[in-house]
Amino acid sequence: MFAVYAAKPNPEAPLDALVVGERPEPEVPEGWVSVHPTAASLNMHDLWTLRGVGLKPEQYPMILGSDAAGTLADGTPVVVYPIVGDPAWAGDETLDPKRTLLTEKHQGTFADQVIVPAHNVIPLPAGFSPVAASVLGTAWLTAYRMLFTKSGLRPGQTMLVQGASGGVSTALIQLGRAAGMTVWVTGRSEEKRNLAEKLGAHATFESGARLPGKVDAVFESVGEATWKHSMRAVRPGGAIICCGSTSGPNPGADLQRLFFLQIRVEGSTMGTRQELVDLLAFVAAAGIQPQIGQEIPMDRAQEAFAAMQNGDTAGKIVLTAK
Numbered sequence: 028m029f030a031v032y033a034a035k036p037n038p039e040a041p042l043d044a045l046v047v048g049e050r051p052e053p054e055v056p057e058g059w060v061s062v063h064p065t066a067a068s069l070n071m072h073d074l075w076t077l078r079g080v081g082l083k084p085e086q087y088p089m090i091l092g093s094d095a096a097g098t099l100a101d102g103t104p105v106v107v108y109p110i111v112g113d114p115a116w117a118g119d120e121t122l123d124p125k126r127t128l129l130t131e132k133h134q135g136t137f138a139d140q141v142i143v144p145a146h147n148v149i150p151l152p153a154g155f156s157p158v159a160a161s162v163l164g165t166a167w168l169t170a171y172r173m174l175f176t177k178s179g180l181r182p183g184q185t186m187l188v189q190g191a192s193g194g195v196s197t198a199l200i201q202l203g204r205a206a207g208m209t210v211w212v213t214g215r216s217e218e219k220r221n222l223a224e225k226l227g228a229h230a231t232f233e234s235g236a237r238l239p240g241k242v243d244a245v246f247e248s249v250g251e252a253t254w255k256h257s258m259r260a261v262r263p264g265g266a267i268i269c270c271g272s273t274s275g276p277n278p279g280a281d282l283q284r285l286f287f288l289q290i291r292v293e294g295s296t297m298g299t300r301q302e303l304v305d306l307l308a309f310v311a312a313a314g315i316q317p318q319i320g321q322e323i324p325m326d327r328a329q330e331a332f333a334a335m336q337n338g339d340t341a342g343k344i345v346l347t348a349k
């Protein structure tokens with residue numbers, strides 16, 4: 028079948044490991060289902076997979092993509108929940124030590140078919156286009172959990188989002204605005220800051236800029252390049268919620284500020300299946316149109332990956348079925 032996959036790990040030139048080609052037809056185990064993805068969105072995680080992060084060399088080739096919306100064999104439209112856990116695990120799926128994201132153990136969504144446990148498909152509520160739904164399972168789900176489960180923010184409080192145009196950042200801006208937060212955003216260019224304002228940010232700033240006041244919570248996915256600014260931006264007793272470290276994982280902790288100002292630093296990863304169901308309902312009820320920066324046919328995946336690698340983002344990048 029048609030598939031976009033990582034042939035082998037390539038830390039220095041990840042795009043050289045990307046192949047648009049053919050992979051064997053998959054088998055569907057008992058209790059699993061086959062989904063035909065009509066739209067599937069790109070995540071930074073796919074670039075890490077091309078680099079060899081998180082997989083052993085013998086696990087390649089690996090079909091890329093953790094997000095998709097598509098149809099079951101009977102035509103039912105669904106969105107894919109991308110965490111596959113231990114069937115014996117009960118409770119929060121993100122805490123299951125045996126959990127994997129699609130592309131870590133099981134093949135991903137950038138293909139004619141993706142095979143997942145039946146529990147991992149959620150019927151698409153009426154009114155969702157496959158393209159809009161295809162961005163929700165990873166970046167938007169991560170943003171939803173950071174904001175609504177982890178941050179403790181109440182409507183009316185002020186949040187700072189580090190990064191303006193990325194998948195997680197744009198989701199945080201749109202969700203935060205819809206939920207009644209005051210949304211501040213840093214962005215690396217005027218174009219990216221303008222996008223954040225279009226999506227609902229109340230104020231935007233250059234990366235690292237002095238802010239007019241302290242914020243109740245900072246949302247971090249950037250890491251080394253913004254961490255010191257995040258520590259200075261948060262009010263005493265406020266929180267930094269961190270889901271990623273795009274620019275580097277060792278930012279220097281600034282422990283004196285951490286304990287003296289009683290800053291709460293909380294890690295956040297993906298979300299539960301129920302949080303994805305709730306996210307779908309919130310997006311529908313609030314009338315949010317998730318920001319899609321580019322829609323590119325799946326057989327031109329190389330362009331999509333190059334845009335993400337170059338930081339050329341304006342919201343999510345979506346691959347559509349060829």
Ligand SMILES: NC(=O)c1ccc[n+]([C@@H]2O[C@H](COP(=O)([O-])OP(=O)(O)OC[C@H]3O[C@@H](n4cnc5c(N)ncnc54)[C@H](OP(=O)(O)O)[C@@H]3O)[C@@H](O)[C@H]2O)c1
Binds near residue numbers: 219
């Ligand atoms: N833990 C989880 O479950 C989870 C889930 C999803 C993503 N993540 C992680 O979160 C991170 C973001 O993912 P994504 O899919 O949103 O990526 P993305 O779409 O490529 O966005 C990257 C973002 O990072 C910002 N950025 C990158 N380098 C920067 C720098 N040097 N200085 C300031 N800002 C910088 C960009 O800001 P500008 O807009 O200003 O360019 C942009 O907003 C990745 O590290 C990813 O692995 C984790």
